[in-house]
Structures are given as structure tokens and as C-alpha cells.
Amino acid sequence: MTDEKSTVVSHEEIGSGYRRLVVEAPALAEAVTPGQFVHVRVPALEASALRRPFSVFDAEGGRITILYKEVGRGTAALGQVRPGDALNVMGPLGRGFPEKCDGAALLVGGGYGVAPLYFLAKRLVASGAAAGPVKLFAGGRTKADLLAIDRFEALGGVEVRLATNDGSAGVKGLVTDPLDDELISLRNAGSRFEIFACGPDPMLRAVAMRATGTGAKGWISMDRHMICGVGVCYACIQKTVRGNSRCCVEGPVFAAEDLVWD
Amino acid sequence: MTDTKVNLGGLEMPTPVAAASGTFGYGFEYLGAVDYSKLGAVTAKGIRTEPWPGNAMPRHCEVPGGLVNAIGLQGTGVDHFLEYTVPWYRQQVAGVPLVANIWGASVEGYAEVAAKMGDSVDAIEMNVSCPNVKAGGHTFGQDPAVLGEVVAAVRKATRLPLLVKLAPNVPSIVPYVKACEDAGADALSLINTIPAMVIDIERRVPVLANVTGGLSGRGIHPAAVKLVYDAHRATKLPILAMGGVYGAKDAIEFLLAGATAVAVGTATFTNPGVIAEVYDGIVTYCERQGFASVRDLVGALKEG
Numbered sequence: 001m002t003d004e005k006s007t008v009v010s011h012e013e014i015g016s017g018y019r020r021l022v023v024e025a026p027a028l029a030e031a032v033t034p035g036q037f038v039h040v041r042v043p044a045l046e047a048s049a050l051r052r053p054f055s056v057f058d059a060e061g062g063r064i065t066i067l068y069k070e071v072g073r074g075t076a077a078l079g080q081v082r083p084g085d086a087l088n089v090m091g092p093l094g095r096g097f098p099e100k101c102d103g104a105a106l107l108v109g110g111g112y113g114v115a116p117l118y119f120l121a122k123r124l125v126a127s128g129a130a131a132g133p134v135k136l137f138a139g140g141r142t143k144a145d146l147l148a149i150d151r152f153e154a155l156g157g158v159e160v161r162l163a164t165n166d167g168s169a170g171v172k173g174l175v176t177d178p179l180d181d182e183l184i185s186l187r188n189a190g191s192r193f194e195i196f197a198c199g200p201d202p203m204l205r206a207v208a209m210r211a212t213g214t215g216a217k218g219w220i221s222m223d224r225h226m227i228c229g230v231g232v233c234y235a236c237i238q239k240t241v242r243g244n245s246r247c248c249v250e251g252p253v254f255a256a257e258d259l260v261w262d
Numbered sequence: 263m264t265d266t267k268v269n270l271g272g273l274e275m276p277t278p279v280a281a282a283s284g285t286f287g288y289g290f291e292y293l294g295a296v297d298y299s300k301l302g303a304v305t306a307k308g309i310r311t312e313p314w315p316g317n318a319m320p321r322h323c324e325v326p327g328g329l330v331n332a333i334g335l336q337g338t339g340v341d342h343f344l345e346y347t348v349p350w351y352r353q354q355v356a357g358v359p360l361v362a363n364i365w366g367a368s369v370e371g372y373a374e375v376a377a378k379m380g381d382s383v384d385a386i387e388m389n390v391s392c393p394n395v396k397a398g399g400h401t402f403g404q405d406p407a408v409l410g411e412v413v414a415a416v417r418k419a420t421r422l423p424l425l426v427k428l429a430p431n432v433p434s435i436v437p438y439v440k441a442c443e444d445a446g447a448d449a450l451s452l453i454n455t456i457p458a459m460v461i462d463i464e465r466r467v468p469v470l471a472n473v474t475g476g477l478s479g480r481g482i483h484p485a486a487v488k489l490v491y492d493a494h495r496a497t498k499l500p501i502l503a504m505g506g507v508y509g510a511k512d513a514i515e516f517l518l519a520g521a522t523a524v525a526v527g528t529a530t531f532t533n534p535g536v537i538a539e540v541y542d543g544i545v546t547y548c549e550r551q552g553f554a555s556v557r558d559l560v561g562a563l564k565e566g
Contacts, residue, residue, distance in 0.1 A: 001293070001294040001295060002294050002295060003294075003295040003534055003535065041532060041533065046326070046327075047480075047508065047532070048327060048328060048479055048480040048508060048528075048529070048532060049324065049532065050324050050329065050531055050532060051531065051532060088533075090295060090534070225320070225322070227322055227329065227331075227531050228285075228287075228291075228530075228531045230287070230291045230292060230295075231287055231291045232284075232285060232286055232287030232291045232292070232307070233284070233285065233287075233322075233331075233333065233531065234307075234316055234321070234333045234336045234337075235321045235322045235331065235333060237316070237319050237321065237336075243315060244315050244316060244336055249291075
């Protein structure tokens with residue numbers, strides 16, 4: 001782990017309040033694995049403001065990419081950084097996804113929750129470490145909330161199923177609708193699979209229930225407000241079978257069977 | 263070369279810059295992001311007899327100039343601390359003294375934890391002022407007589423340098439300082455967080471699950487300086503000062519007001535490099551002002 005003084009390479013609006021930020025951070029890019037996160041000091045905020053955590057969308061060639069949505073004061077201020085700006089990026093942090101899969105890898109993302117799943121899909125496709133096909137199930141309120149679908153498709157061999165609340169892309173409904181169809185066909189075929197998920201809490205809970213209910217492994221990435229990002233402050237707590245666990249150290253990716261939902 | 267060594271009530275610190283309890287875990291989590299060669303001591307996260315789950319979520323809220331938290335002292339118990347945490351710390355972080363921060367639900371609880379520490383750590387800091395747990399908080403830190411009783415009990419239980427971390431929210435710090443002095447404390451830690459509250463006006467609910475919390479960060483610094491100043495005038499006990507140290511200027515204010523050493527807390531979350539920046543800035547200041555030792559800064563405030 002380092003607190004790397006990085007340089008912004010590019011920062012683009014990709015529509016509907018979503019942005020893609022690329023920074024030059026060689027040590028981080030080399031070390032980070034899918035599902036891990038980085039803790040970013042936002043230059044436009046006051047000097048005492050807390051850092052903001054972001055999962056990594058991609059890491060290659062000494063650069064990392066973050067895909068994020070403007071959801072509050074921190075992400076709004078982060079929007080002001082320009083290519084060439086210096087940025088303190090601490091990481092890699094937390095426990096990410098396993099980079100292997102016993103059977104089909106079902107990646108389930110809600111909104112910008114697809115960010116760490118792209119990094120995972122890329123690694124799984126490149127390594128062949130999934131014993132079955134890699135499939136993405138992406139959901140959002142509208143078509144505009146489905147991000148980087150073209151990037152998943154460009155990986156080759158990643159089957160993509162979409163769902164939107166308004167039916168503007170894919171099936172009209174929840175991301176668990178196409179997921180359930182897949183689970184039924186996998187069960188009928190007697191095929192093994194694991195589920196990897198990132199997105200809003202209600203989606204994660206629904207996905208975790210399906211993993212535990214089918215006896216499959218589920219890997220659930222929790223999104224929590226954080227203070228330190230390194231395990232010292234105990235602010236980003238998720239209840240688990242082991243008690244109050246820290247999302248930043250024991251997570252953000254937890255085994256579905258370990259999670260305790262309120 | 264400025265002499266940066268200080269003695270905090272028997273605790274030999276290689277530099278006057280410590281890490282404050284609750285903001286530095288058990289001392290090793292920031293390895294890779296912190297220059298430990300500039301760190302004078304690590305004050306570990308609060309320890310009691312048994313593990314403690316802490317408060318419900320949400321536990322924090324960012325506010326202008328700082329942070330309101332109600333973590334509630336989640337932490338490992340003393341047995342786990344001694345068996346795993348301390349050996350791991352000693353292996354990972356050579357040369358930086360380790361201070362155990364302890365708390366309890368009873369006088370006996372404090373004394374038991376202190377006794378169990380033996381000589382495994384380099385000093386003990388008693389937390390009698392956490393605003394976020396009922397026992398271990400106001401019960402012990404808001405009445406000089408009760409404070410004297412618990413400090414005396416811990417004093418009997420340990421020969422380690424003993425620091426007492428006091429609450430800022432008292433009409434005068436002096437009776438508490440005197441109570442610690444009379445009960446055999448070796449040093450004082452000032453200040454703990456200031457009781458605080460944040461309200462979500464749209465939902466009309468408290469932001470924190472615990473309803474109230476403790477304010478830390480930049481905004482509390484001048485209040486902390488005043489309390490350190492008051493305490494220093496009332497006692498010869500050395501003071502470890504904390505509260506809104508974001509740079510060397512903040513630390514030097516504490517030293518001039520009478521602190522022997524300072525602790526960096528909330529600032530570390532934003533900038534782990536702050537510990538090195540504070541150390542470097544103190545050394546530069548000493549060189550510029552002609553002080554051979556940081557010890558010469560202590561209480562070197564000129565008045566009227």
C-alpha cells in the first residue's frame with residue numbers, strides 16, 4: 001500500500017452524471033486486483049475534508065481508471081480535476097474478488113457497480129481462470145445508467161444481459177430477472193457457477209440471497225461511507241457472522257454466506 | 263541538528279509527534295503510507311477487558327472543519343491485544359514506542375486491563391472521556407473525585423508511565439488536572455473530542471445512530487490550545503496535546519502553550535503524510551528560531 005502522488009491523465013464526462021478518471025499511478029496499477037479500492041484526496045475540497053473511496057475499473061500500463069457518478073459533495077468536487085493535476089491516491093486497499101471461478105462466472109452489477117466487475121471480467125477472460133463462461137448482468141434505472149457495456153462486449157466472450165426499470169434497454173425490470181432465468185437454466189443443466197456482485201444494497205441483498213439459496217459461492221462488494229480506508233477508524237462497518245466487520249479491510253468484497261442483513 | 267527527543271512522564275519519545283488513539287488503529291495499518299522514523303509514539307485504539315462491538319451505523323459524519331464520530335470504541339479485548347497485536351506491532355514497527363489506550367465500565371475494569379498490560383507496552387493512556395460510550399465516558403471523566411479514584415486504582419495496577427486523557431467539556435480543567443496529579447498520574451492527554459450532534463433536516467433525524475458523537479478535526483484546535491494552556495499553568499505534569507493538528511504550526515502552538523508532545527489524529531485520515539510534515543516543520547521552526555531542542559519550546563510562550 002502506498003499513498004501515491006499521481007497525475008491525472010484524462011477525465012471525461014460519459015453522460016448522466018457519470019465520469020471516467022484516468023490517473024498515472026504505476027505502483028498502484030501494478031498491485032491492484034479486481035474489487036480492491038483506492039482512497040482519493042479531492043483537491044477542490046477543503047484541506048481537512050475526508051478522502052473518497054473508489055473501486056478500480058481498470059488498471060493497465062501504469063494507469064488506473066475510476067468510473068464514478070456524482071452523488072455528493074466529494075464527487076462533485078472531484079469533477080473539477082483536470083489532466084495534468086496532481087492527485088493523492090492511496091491504495092490498493094481492501095479485499096477484492098477471487099480471481100478464479102469454479103464454473104460459470106455470473107457478474108451482477110447495478111449502475112456504477114459494474115466498475116470493479118469490468119476489471120474482474122477482463123482478468124478472468126485474460127487468465128482463463130473461470131471454469132465456465134463469463135456473463136454480465138447489468139441493471140439500472142434507464143439505459144443511461146448502464147455503463148461501459150461496450151467495453152465488456154469488446155473483451156470477447158463475455159455474454160451481456162441487461163435490465164432497466166423503464167425498459168429503455170434490455171428487459172424491463174430488475175437485474176435479478178435475467179439473473180433468475182440464468183440460475184434456472186444452470187440448475188436444469190446441472191452446471192456450477194459463482195456470483196460476483198456490486199451495486200446498491202437492495203440489489204446486493206437480493207443477489208446474496210440467491211447465492212446462499214442455491215448453495216453457490218457469492219462474492220458481494222459492499223459500498224459504505226469510509227473515513228480512513230485502512231482499517232483504523234471502524235466507521236465503515238458491515239455486520240457479518242464474525243460480528244462488526246470493516247468494509248475497508250475485511251471487505252469490500254464479502255462472501256455472501258458471511259453477510260448479516262438488518 | 264535539533265534534538266527532538268522528549269520525555270513524557272517517563273515515556274521516552276524519539277520525536278514529539280505521536281499518533282492519537284482511535285485514528286491509528288493498532289499502529290501497523292498505515293505501513294507504507296507513513297514515515298515511522300518521524301513518529302514519537304503510537305497510541306493504540308482503546309482496549310478493555312473484553313472485545314467490544316461499538317455502536318450501530320452510521321458512525322460518522324463529515325462536517326466543515328472536521329468530523330463527528332460515534333464509533334463507540336469497537337475493539338479487541340486485552341487478551342487478544344497482548345497475544346497478537348503487540349507482538350505483530352513490535353515486529354513490524356521497530357523503535358516507535360507503543361502506548362496502550364485503556365477504558366473500562368468500572369474502576370476494577372480499568373485496573374484489570376492496566377495490570378494485564380504488565381510491561382508489554384511502553385505506557386498507558388487512560389480514556390476517561392469518550393463521549394460515545396456511557397461507561398468509560400462521562401461516568402469517570404466528569405467528576406474530579408471519581409476521576410481521582412479510577413486513576414489511583416490504575417496507578418496501583420501498573421508501573422508504566424500513566425497518561426490520563428481528559429474531557430474538554432468541563433467548566434474548568436484545573437480540578438481534573440489536580441485530581442490526576444494527586445492520584446499519581448505521570449502525564450495528561452488533552453483533549454478528547456467535543457460532544458457534538460448533526461441533524462438530517464430533511465428526514466428530521468439525527469445523522470448518527472448513537473444520536474450524539476464527538477467533534478474532532480481542524481475546528482477544535484483553538485479550544486484545545488486554550489485547555490492545554492490552562493492545564494500547563496495548573497500543573498508540572500507533562501502534557502500530550504491533541505486536537506486539530508493539521509500542520510507544524512498547530513503543533514508548535516501546543517508546545518508553546520505548554521505541551522511536551524503532540525498527537526496527530528483526524529488529519530491522518532486525509533493525509534497520512536501529516537506526521538512527517540509536522541515533524542519536519544517543528545525542526546525547521548527550531549532551527550529558524552534558534553532552539554537547540556524541541557524541549558526548549560515547551561511553555562515558551564511570551565506573555566504581556
